[in-house]
Amino acid sequence: MRITIEPLHIDEHLTTVHAWVTHPRSAYWMMLGCTPEETRAAYDEIAAHPHHDAWLGRVDGEPAFLCETYDPLRSDLAGIAHLPELAPGDLGMHVLVAPPAAEPVPGLTTAAFRAVMRHCFADPAVRRVVVEPDARNLPIRRKNTDAGFVELREVGLGEKTAMLSVCTREAFAASHLRPENLERASRHLVAKAIGEFSHERLLSPARGASATTYSLEGPTSRWTFEARRFALEHWAVQPASITRTVGGAEAPVDAQAFVAEFARDLGIPAQLLPTYLEELAATLASACWKLEHQTLSAADLVAADHQTVEGAMSEGHPAFVANNGRIGFDVEDHARWAPETSNDLRLLWVAVRKDQSHIAVGRGAHEASLYDDELGAETLTRFADVLRSQQLDPADYRYLPVHPWQWRHKLAVTFAPDVARRSLVLVGEGNDAYRPQQSIRTYFNSSRPERHYVKTALSIQNMGFMRGLSPAYMRATPAINDWVADLVEADVELKERGFGVLRELAAAGWTGDVFHTLPEPSAHRKMVAALWRESLVPRLGANEQAATMAALLHRDAAGTSYAAELVRASGLEPRTWVRTYLDAYLRPLVHCLLAYDLVFMPHGENLIMVLRDGAPVRMLMKDIGEEMAVMGTLELPPEVERVRCDVPDDVKALAIHTDVFDGFLRHLGALLDLDGVLPEAAFWAEVRGCIVDHAADHPELAEAVERYDLLRPEFRHSCLNRLQLRNTLQMVDLADQAESLIFAGTLPNPVANPVASPD
Template identity: 55%
Template sequence: MTAPTTVHTFTTTTRLGDVTLEPVDPARDAELVQAWLAHPSASYWQMGDLHVDDVREYLAGVQARPHEAAWLGRLDGEPVFLTETYDPAQVVLDGVHDAQPGDLGMHLLVAPPTTPRHGLTDAVMTAVMRFCLWGQGAARVVVEPDVGNRKIAAKNAAAGFRVLREVDLGRGAHAKRAALSVATRDDFAASALGEGVELAPHLTAGHMEHAHRHLAAKALAELAHERLFQPEPEPRVAPDAYRLALDAVTYRFTARRYALEHWVIDPASIRRTADAGLRGDVVLPVDALELIAELQPLLQVPDAMLATYLEELSSTLAGAAAKRERELDGGTPSVSGLLEAARAASGTPAVADSFQQVEAAMSEGHPSFVANNGRIGFSLPDYRAYAPERGARMRVLWLAARREHTHLALAADQTEQGHYGAELSDAERAAFADRLAARGLESADYLYLPVHPWQWEHRVAITFAADVARGDLVPLGPGSDEYQPQQSIRTMFNRTRPERHYVKVALAIQNMGFLRGLSPAYMRATPRINDWVADLVTSDETLRGTGFGVLREVASVGYTGDVYHRTPQPNPHRKMLAALWRESPVPRLGDGERLVTMASLLHRDAGGASFATGLVRASGIAPEQWLRAYLDAYLYPLVHCLLTYELAFMPHGENLILVLRDGVVRRAIMKDIGEEVAVLGERPLPDGVERIRAVVDDEEKALSIFTDVFDGVLRHLSGILAEDGVLREERFWALVAETIDRHAAEHPDSRSGVDLRAARFAHSCLNRLQLRNTLQMVDLTNQSESLIYAGTLPNPAGRGAGR
């Protein structure tokens, strides 16, 4: 950048007083500056032999040149320093420094004090850095002091400068070995001379108290729902008052109870006390971590795993505080903002934007799991870059994986050339081939594998270093398309080309009871399973009538050439290098249609507004009519798949995308098919699809609706609509029952023994799974045997249920 000389003065306040910088006047200042240069303390300037006329000529030359400027600095009016600024791309460092836009070079000469003043050089350096960064608008300040000048090296370090490398500058008597150094605004702000920075601004007492209360309310509600303890009513205090007495503390709170033993606890009402004997009760802070520690005898978390569970809870708290900060600062839209953005969206880019705004706005993870945002392995910068709620864009990194150790599986209508031709531009594929050729490698010997940037940095380059070194894995660099992480964290939506596929990659962080890897072995059958499910769905007249669809996972790739695939026992390292591509819902939209994740129906913003309630009210139709439309799109096809085909999905909020028109749910699209679909009976399956069979009895088949839909989704939605005064829960569940009965009436030939109107069903508990084993909740190869039950629950949609 060209050093400007139009600013006549710059003033800032330091610990020693006001410092002012003004352009040097060579005629006026030459004698003063010459005396400073002649002092032994200025020896590194190498100008001590100059006379006053020489200095005057030097300063005049600096002021006359377009890329340099000289400034006189005064402390409370007294001249105490000279600073020079310059464009490092044009002078001094031309050809030496890889200058960036906004770079500004700086030299500093502090006057030898007649009377030593403690802190003078600190005050001067502080003022000069402020002048360069804010007065002159620099993005980075560049300095090149002599490597032997230890005093200025220490002062530069105190101002946040980072040494890039040593360089040779000047010629002859003026040659020097210099420490090329830079400091950004953030570097200076964080330095000893800067004002300091908030390294974690979300971790404030206020944000964290809100997070603790929210998580404590959820823990009390969900763990009581799973019958790990039973709060006692205190009707003499209030009709909705409850008490939970533990060994050392007592919790009191207000709550409302709904069907399926669903608790809605007011976080603000929670009061934690300890008995202090004659002094009465002592009020203690509400702390979700302490709550779990106090509950451990009831929760029966294995001692060896308690710390891991608490770490996942700590991460969940940190995430909640960060979400709270973003919502209050306006970084995350409110419910009304989300609804308005969706209403106003026109055209594919805007519709995709509104879809992803909703995706990033979710303030809650899984509605039933307490520790639902563990993300163990993410640093704070990782969180900011990759957490779904940040809404940031990222680029995946591409590896070339040696074909003989890598498997690419494709859907029936896909080809290798067509797949990579669609996902990578011509320029990208040409560049990848050139980079392989530069290593003496043939592109035909490799398949392309996308990896998460975190996975590359923390796993591939370290855990698979040997594979990289021998050329079985070749890093090719980032792709061109930008992606946005989804709520499932390892799945990315293409923001550059929204009509193109999602990419799902392995991400070896611990999150909600699992290491979030992807198995190459599982990936082999994924496209074939997806083809089979998609064919079944599209060929069924009933499902076509509801508009129900699936997003196929059309391609998968997995690398198995590492040593971890040759160990005697399976291990998590076998799930660190695989990816799949899933269809986008965007091309399926008609005029006026919008997309939202079904998880949004359970979302409340920082002001407590519910997205579901907002949709109902914005739709302009009666709440019952709105709910019928939703149940027709969501529940009816799931019931049909189970009763007709013994086919069960994992239909939680993040696995469904809802298609809206005018705020009303018109149809639902299921995703995450390959890993989470199951056939629960003996019906014939084609080759390659047998893996998804899990034969269970009729009562357990029914749990795919009772547990995953009734308890996992509708329990929460019913509570929200009831709390907001939109629809009474009795009427809610009556409409659920009507949906099931209508399916039976419209399919009188159904031979299924599954009874979704049974009076009771087994109470399958999710948090108990995570509490039992925080590292792997269930055996994915035998999920049925992993389940934990706590008696039975009355079916609110059962025959004779009170409505």
């Protein structure tokens, strides 16, 4: 369900509101006997009150609930303004969900209530929400306490005895941490852990009495579950089927307990196990938040815009188990800035000395025009005035965007001497609102969608890395992006497929700190940098939508998959839909490998699907500067030479086999089979057909086709979780990623000859 809240205009909605407030189920609203004229007068009075507002809530566009907000210290409610418990920063709230016309919609009241709470806390000046429900109204009191309210005491308010209750911003931010949410989140994460650790051959479940029943024996627990197995040793474990027994008695399904019990088998170093368990806890907390707050169905997302889909994702990386760590964020940080909250933020800007910093721009971009276009003359004047007020010359400085968290937790502390000596100057907040993307340190401009994405350093620990940005490493980023964009634009095959790149066309970094004078690199060198990437919005046609490719693996709260809904919405036969998708995604990647020895990191978050009538018709690649490589002797400009890597021949084809087949397609193929959309064997037949057809269309690449042999019977099994489990702080050496790989034998290639699933 899609929930929106807007000011109530009683003239437009009098009939509806009157029917709601006079319904017998609305007795506690205390307006049962009101006539339409009296109802209008009551809400006219609220509209005229400077400290009282009425709001209409819609669900999927239809009126569904009513709420009121008011300043309790200036309230006309009998006696409430004089209660000693009230304080500045309090906001009073009432909510009334429309009495159901038929069967009640499960979860509607909770979803509406939490939407109202988010609406209240959207004002940063609000520190607490105050409610005073009738003390007899036990259901709404339970809703209140579930949302983080603390009941203070009963108070007499005119015609009712009320239960005065307050909810702080912090309490609401943590209110998703409830037993029922943890139960679901833990089962999901244990199911994923069993599946992915078994896929990587770290665990070996024993088959039970039936073909789909398995068990794992740990030092203290026995875990049993039901699962189906698919190609590439993919395990689809049913979360609801998991049972844990300790000493013959059933015990809670606990994700942290599971990892702690099997830590030796998983190869987690003892000194790093607490860090991994912390990332698991944060991943569970994120999952609990999504279970509590996200209400959109997979069908809703089919018609949604890119940012709505982006904020609705319930899963992080499909292979990594601890994939939403974000160590460094507190509960309020998460509620404000995590992608799944779909909240906008305003970036802070710092001025850095030009002689201690650099900016690199791509073709067609210039430093001055970049700032003019992204900030505008008024904001630039405001920033310059801040510098002048400190007797600093704006001509000596350039500007960098920083995340508010990064300023408070890192820049103002770690670089305090530099702030004091005015090498680093906070000049203020930008005017534009930005929306965090699934790649959490990248932001979409919500105010001006045609403006660039911004990516900043964000020094939180997430999925095996500190999420910094290296000023030195990014110097070549615009040049690399220009070179890749030119190559893609000039290639007939890629152009026909509509394959494109979103260029990172400017990168800036500050290096004036003491950490850049030390001989050894560190995370401290990656804390003050930013880049600008082209917006996808100008690249979309009138009848096109966009969604991050990771969305294809999304399931809503009811378990329905976004991919299945797209197939249904397209009207295409499932095999045709899959081939359309593969021709947009897989075929360009195969072509880049065979024609240029050029590889990307094509996981779900790095590709934007362009959809037309529910079908992915073309792809836009991003994160080019950090995640692409040339593995051959292709001539490169000097400024791009950094991307060349020396990779063993048996590893080169893994750019398709591991990164595409194992990294994404095994998940999608299993999902479509489980949902009854397309049998797995038919899915992999289409993958094979896509590769074979490309080879037939390009006889000039026959030597490369033979050399890479993408249809070989098996390929090396490169394992992602093993990397994170080995070193939870830095999975790989970014300067030599191939040498960091960990292998676990080989995997049968599902496109060598399409085969039935193992079960």
